[in-house]
Amino acid sequence: xxxxxxxxxxxxxxxxxxxxxxxxxxxxxxxxxxxxxxxxxxxxxxxxxxxxxxxxxxxxxxxxxxxxxxxxxxxxxxxxxxxxxxxxxxxxxxxxxxxxxxxxxxxxxxxxxxxxxxxxxxxxxxx
Numbered sequence: 001x002x003x004x005x006x007x008x009x010x011x012x013x014x015x016x017x018x019x020x021x022x023x024x025x026x027x028x029x030x031x032x033x034x035x036x037x038x039x040x041x042x043x044x045x046x047x048x049x050x051x052x053x054x055x056x057x058x059x060x061x062x063x064x065x066x067x068x069x070x071x072x073x074x075x076x077x078x079x080x081x082x083x084x085x086x087x088x089x090x091x092x093x094x095x096x097x098x099x100x101x102x103x104x105x106x107x108x109x110x111x112x113x114x115x116x117x118x119x120x121x122x123x124x125x126x127x
Contacts, residue, residue: 061114068113074101077110088116 034048068075070091077098088101089110098107 052071062112065110075113075115078112079107079110081109
């Protein structure tokens with residue numbers, strides 16, 4: 001073996017433990033970053049769920065009657081005359097009017113509406 005090759009072999013032998021240590025350090029850093037990224041993704045999922053929950057609450061706020069669906073979707077209606085009254089009903093297109101949920105009583109002058117709440121979860125108790 002030539003002196004040049006021997007020097008290179010000696011240098012490589014000296015550097016190899018340092019390289020192995022550095023690789024282990026980088027793997028540890030990578031692992032820590034992966035854990036942090038996973039934790040941040042879990043937090044982001046929680047925040048997105050909360051945003052969806054808040055958006056759902058906004059949809060349940062009273063809205064002007066002009067924005068109500070007119071496709072026979074049953075909604076809550078605020079009818080202020082003769083007194084403030086909340087009723088459930090839907091729009092009947094061919095009669096060009098709002099009717100109560102049974103479809104038999106016309107509702108005069110509803111001013112606001114909101115979607116019906118979701119039904120209780122199946123198996124939910126009243127306790």
